[in-house]
Amino acid sequence: MRNTRCWWKYDGPEGKQVPRGQIAFFVDATKCINCKTCEIACTESNGSGSSRRMRKVRTFERGDFPHVVAYNISMSCNHCELPACLEHCPTGAYTKRASDGIVVHDPEKCIGCRYCTWLCPYGAPEFDEDERKVGKCNLCVDEIETGEMPACVKSCPMRVIEVGLLEEIDGRHGATISVKGLPPPEVTRPACRYRVRIEARDV
Numbered sequence: 001m002r003n004t005r006c007w008w009k010y011d012g013p014e015g016k017q018v019p020r021g022q023i024a025f026f027v028d029a030t031k032c033i034n035c036k037t038c039e040i041a042c043t044e045s046n047g048s049g050s051s052r053r054m055r056k057v058r059t060f061e062r063g064d065f066p067h068v069v070a071y072n073i074s075m076s077c078n079h080c081e082l083p084a085c086l087e088h089c090p091t092g093a094y095t096k097r098a099s100d101g102i103v104v105h106d107p108e109k110c111i112g113c114r115y116c117t118w119l120c121p122y123g124a125p126e127f128d129e130d131e132r133k134v135g136k137c138n139l140c141v142d143e144i145e146t147g148e149m150p151a152c153v154k155s156c157p158m159r160v161i162e163v164g165l166l167e168e169i170d171g172r173h174g175a176t177i178s179v180k181g182l183p184p185p186e187v188t189r190p191a192c193r194y195r196v197r198i199e200a201r202d203v
Contacts, residue, residue, distance in 0.1 A: 022101035023139070024079065024166040024191040026175065029200070031158045032072040034059060041155035042076065045140065052126040054137045055152050060181040062199060069199040073179065074161060076137035076152070077124040078190030079103045085116035085125055085136070093134075101166070101191055102139045110134050121183035122190070139163070169193045178202040 034057055042055040055076040062069050079096075083103050086094035093109035094116070096102070105125070110133045116125040117134060125136040140150035144163075148154075153161045162169075169175060174195040177185040180202045 022079075022081075022166040022191055023144075023163060024101075024169050024193065025076070025139075026162040026164060026169040026172065026193050026195075027074050028160050028162075028195045029071055029073050030195055030197055032057065032074055032160045033158055034072045035157065037155050037157060038074050038152040038161060041151040042137070045151035046135065051130065052128050052135050054124075054126065054135060056123075058181075060200070062180060069197070071197055071200045073182075073194065073196075074152070074156075075122065075124075077103060077139070078122055078188070078192040079139060080191060081189035082187075084119040084121065084188055088115050088119050090115065100144070102141055102144070103136075104138050104141060105134065105136050107131075107133055107135065121187055166191050166193075176201060 036057050039053055039055050039057060043053060046052070046054055055074065057072055057074045059070055059072050079102055081101075083094065083096060085105075086096055086103060090113060091109045091111055093106050095104050095106070097104060112127065112132045112134065114127050114134065117123070117127055125134045127134050143150060149163060153163055170193060172193070172195070175193040176196065177190050177193055178201065179194055179196055180200050182202070
């Protein structure tokens with residue numbers, strides 16, 4: 001059985017699980033089959049009626065016929081070190097938690113101005129036409145605080161998505177944030193790493 005507990009946590013006050021540092025997604029795109037189970041699980045865990053997709057599987061194509069390659073990247077909020085959404089939100093709806101680096105969106109403070117949707121280079125915040133507000137991945141923070149893994153991690157049949165300490169993930173074989181088709185990482189310094197095919201590495 002898959003381990004769905006957060007191994008990097010230790011018990012904190014009031015029974016909450018306290019992180020030891022910045023946590024991040026690790027996505028092994030070499031195993032992604034584009035089934036979109038992670039998208040569905042994310043949508044259901046954030047309200048099945050929402051039109052937002054807080055996690056998306058994107059397909060990139062490179063090369064010229066007959067030498068064409070395609071690869072899938074499962075993406076959500078990267079919980080960046082320098083989040084553009086937080087920097088430019090006029091109402092302070094975004095915060096980056098000092099304890100674990102998760103960038104959290106507060107819908108009660110959101111006025112639906114959409115500035116964050118225009119400024120995030122990864123397109124993580126999405127506007128909901130029905131609610132007239134923005135939403136994004138909060139890394140299933142309620143689950144994280146009880147020691148559980150996010151919905152996308154638990155649901156992926158290929159075990160493509162993991163969550164752990166950034167310092168550990170950054171040292172994994174093949175880990176990179178420089179991927180062809182994605183913005184330069186220097187812009188916001190994403191707390192996310194991917195393992196991709198050689199053709200997809202932006203080196």
